[in-house]
Amino acid sequence: MTHTYHIKGMTCSGCENKVQTDLAKTKNITHVKVSKENSEAIIEMSKHVELSVLQESLGGKDSKYQISLPNSNPKGEEKSSCCTTNSKSHNPIHQKQNHPAGKYYCPMHCEGDKVYDKAGDCPVCGMDLVQQPTLVQNTQYTCPMHPEVVQDKPGSCPKCGMDLVPMEPTESEEDITYQKLWHKMKIALLFSIPVFVITMSDMLPNNPLYKLMDLQYWNWIQFILTIPVVFYACWMFFERAWKSIVNWNLNMFTLIGIGTGVAFVFSIIGLLFPFVFPDEFKTSEGTVHLYFEATAVVLTLVLLGQLLEAKAHSRTSGAIKELLKLAPTEATLVIDGEEKVISIHDINKGDIIRVKPGEKIPVDGIITKGNSTIDESMITGEPIPVDKKTADKVSSGTINGTKSFLMLAEKVGSETLLSQIVQMVSDASRSRAPIQNLVDKISKYFVPIVVFISVITFFVWWIFGPEPKLVYGFINAIAVLIIACPCALGLATPMSVMVGVGKGAKSGVLIKNAEVLEKMDKIDVLITDKTGTLTEGKPSVEKIVVKDVDENIVLGKIASLNQNSEHPLATAVVTFAKSKNTEFYKVDNFDSVTGKGVIGYIDNLKVSLGNKKLLEQEGIQDFSDIEQEVIAEQKLGKTVSYIAIDKKVVGYITITDAIKKSSLEAINELKRQGVQVIMLTGDNENTAKAVASELNLTDFKASCLPQDKLEYIKALQTKGKIVAMAGDGINDAPALAQSDIGIAMGTGTDAAIESAKITLVKGDLQGIVKAKNLSHAVMKNIKQNLFFAFIYNSVGVPVAAGVLFPFFGLLLSPMIAALAMSFSSVSVIVNALRLRTVKI
Structure with a gap:
């Protein structure tokens, strides 16, 4: 009997393989075919298997993967994936997100939005999990000499004058990971360098080392020196390789583990039982050619790549970290005319806060007394300070000018604009762009193909190669395994998305997910409202x-x-x-x-x-x-x-309602880029015509009801147009939801923001120009990364296999292959980091 089931939670080829493997192990199941694209599993059974049993095979009711009958959904769940947005809208600023701070996730998003409570390795690709940033840590400080002294801010001890120290570690998880890798790197270098020197001494005339002791004894020393590298400094690579094979989630560590593992085991056998090998593998002294140096040096170079990657990866989340630094740690509370310095964690809604010159505004609220100029560049991206007076709103993280004022706290903690921006940026950074689907399909077959090429390489050299055939075949087969780098492919998209989303946030452009970032580059038509979008919205x-x-x-x-x-x-x-x-x-x-x-x-x-x-x-x-x-x-x-x-x-x-000064400039730039700008407004024909004429719009339509805007967008979409809609009012919400990309003005209503996929904090059309330029820059960067990764593997694998040897006599040693492999991932990250400096 054959049944079809719906599977929820598959977000990559690794998920697809895992579900298929787990279901196939279930009793009475004879064949399983799983499709990630269709979110389904076709299962053949010799005897009927209950749905509950199938769910247990996938890890139980709390598993990421949920199996259900066709046309049904597990209770309380919505169909979604990391690559698409739910039909139900979510407010990017005002609504709490689903990804809690402090959790861990895979930087390659192998399991979509899945997060973990503790640090560790991704079960799919084996990479170190990354920690989700927290907005404000309630760190307390104490005196190392007088532990009874505790306060909420750094300073000096009132008893002895010593600097207070944090009661809890303040290092980020990336820093901790880097320090661990650096410690292991020092151990690996300490033992790998002598192994390398011993081997390379063979190139010296009248090898001076052999005058001290025979080659067989130096082989034993190499073996002893290699043990700490294999079993301590780099043992994690073999653990990851084993997990990848057991779970059939083949990745970079599969290739590294097989390649160096084979070389190490071969060398041990050659050291202990040299008589089992043919003469081709032996030196003139009768000892077998050993590859301890290849094992130790290759693993050390891979560790170097991981170390550099950890350092570079911490920089990709730089925008989030800079946003986190905007949050102050304390505020001045005013009660009955008395001022008291408190932690921002103790601020409640309705409190009156005094903001002094040069201080960061601690929470969102409204000025109740006084006026000042506020630097909002960290939120809006605009460098010119904004004048604020009584009854004006102010946002957390922005910086007060030269005057003092009182404010009423309206939004505190996770409700503040800064908190929501950080959360939205973090969520968008971990979303997947549709172009990632191409990488998933390739990665599914990448490692098995590389292993197959490695085997073919060995046999081709053995059959057609020059003497010593077996040695050439063995070395080149290992080089093929080691030079291939699926991580360069896997990192190409998420690193660019992470940096790009952060860049947008610093420029006042909040992007809901990576799919929007990819699609924004392709828009043909921009539909815009009038009031609050083209105009100031302050009639x-x-x-x-x-x-x-x-x-x-x-x-x-x-x-x-x-x-x-x-x-x-x-x-x-x-x-x-x-x-x-x-x-x-x-x-x-x-x-x-x-x-x-x-x-x-x-x-x-x-x-x-x-x-x-x-x-x-x-x-x-x-x-x-x-x-x-x-x-x-x-x-x-x-x-x-x-x-x-x-x-x-x-x-x-x-x-x-005055037209925004920036509207005309922004519209002209969008038109220059080939985007039609059309105004749909509920205002009358005469007013609409006057505004359209002044702004040189492509077209306009007046007296539009919400349904009219909706139908107009649908009509454009049926013609194959990719439509973006910018608006700020409740009446714009249906059109924003229908458009391919809804763009809400951050100064507008919650309903409009909820329906949008991009929010412009400043509420300015220049933000749309920035969003489009950013989209173009990110997509260009992703394509560069993918091109590099494809070309690297397309060229590197054949060179490692020895295709240049018949023509130029060139071979690639496993050590050079390891160095190239390590730097390939780092190069992808470094290229993504260039987005931090791109002008949008």
Whole structure:
């Protein structure tokens, strides 16, 4: 009998192999075919096997891999993978993410989003797991002489004056890993160098070492010196190789383990039982050619590569670390006029905090007293300080200027903008770009092919090579195993993504995942909203015009209506009314009509404020006497709302919203790059036309309801266009979700940000230019890495096999092969690090 099951959790070819192997071991299962692409397993059974038994084979109910019947899903789970986003949107800034700080993950993302509680090796590729950064560590400090002295910040001991030291280690996990590898590297060098010298002395005339003792004794010394290298300094490579073979997740360490292991075992047998080998393997003195030096030096060079990789890898997360440093450790709490310095962990919502000149703002909040200039470059990427006054919002991690002010704490801990940015950057850094799928397919066959080439190399040399045939075949077969580097392929994409996402964050461009980063480079059309996207989003009332009624009463009524709305235009009306000390009224049955306006009842009279479509909906037709005035205002690029009381138009209110200075420059640059820029706005035809003309837009569409924007984007997509949508309002959320890439203004509403895949912290179209330039730079960098990795292996493996020997007499020793292999991964990381300096 044959059954098909759904498998959740497979994110790479290693996962696919593991699931297939585990299921095949289950009793009564005769054949298994697993497909990662289809997330399914086709299982042939001699006798029916219960679903619970299959799940146990995969590691139980807590396993990463969940098996279920077709068209079903394990309870509480959503179908997703590291390469795709869920259909359900997640707020990149305001919603807590699923990857807890302090956990460990594989830098090659072999298991997608899977994390571990402890440091160790990736079970798929064998690489060292990397720790997820934590935002603020609650480190306490103590005196080495007086341990009873404990405080939350560094300083000097009040008793003896000594510098206080952290109570807990403060080294990052990358530093700890590097230090461990460096210790092992010193041991490996200490024993490998003498082995290398002993072997290379053969090249000297009248070898002076042989005058001290015979070759067979020097062979024993090499053996003894190699033991610490194999069994201590580099034993982890053999452990990883063994795991890779047992789990059939073949990787770089499989090749290293087989190559050096064969050389080491061969040398031991040759040392102890030389009589079992043919004369081809023996020296003139009757001893067998041994390869202890190849074993020791190759392993040491591989360890060197791991050491350099650990150092380089710590730099790839530099952007996250720089963001972490922005968080201050303490703040000044104000209680009843008294100031007290406290840890930021002790700040609660509603606390009043004093921020002094030059200090970092500890949490998100609002200024309650005073004003200053704030350096927000670390959040927005803009170098010019921003003026802030009472009632303005400030964000954690930004730096105060030369004045002191009081602020109300509104968001603390993980809710702050800085915390969410760090979390989003960290999550995006660990996501997978679709181009990684190509690497997965290649990696699935890479190691078996290399092993096969190694075997073929041995036999070709044995059959066709010059004497000593067996020696040539043996050495070249080992060189083939050692020079091949699947890690260079595996690291090509994730390293570039990690550095690129960090670069974007420092420039105020928050990217949700690697798929978006790849796709942004391909967009054909940018759809943009007007208010808050092309314009400042800070509209103000220019004037109110009424006919035969009291202006203050009308202003009070429409302002009372708008108190219930979060639209920027509504805020402008309320602010204007308050500045006039206008009386507000009680509103009943309030209703916000999306894309049209607002209505409600005041003193049993229906009050309407909105555009012409709202009047038509309410059956109001008598407004011809002011229509021409309204059109004249609209042609100047202003937004005009009609005012109707008891189904009679009594006037209109004019609102202006200045176009952002950067909008025209950004639009021209996008058009230069071949992107059509189209404005879809709910505003009227005249206002939209004035804005489109001023900004030289490709096209525009006015009086758009949310559904209209959605349908317009769908129509473009059916023509094969890749569409990005930029917006900031609730009415933009459906279009943002439908577009290939939704771009939200960080100054906009939560609903818009939730629906977007890129968030521009500053809320500026220049951020879209940066995002596109960054996408292009990252994809170019990834392709460079992949090209290097492919070319390296395409050239390196044949050279190691000896293809140059018939023509040039050149052979590649295993030691040179190991050096080349080690530096291949490092070269990929170093190339990715260049993204830190690219100009976007």
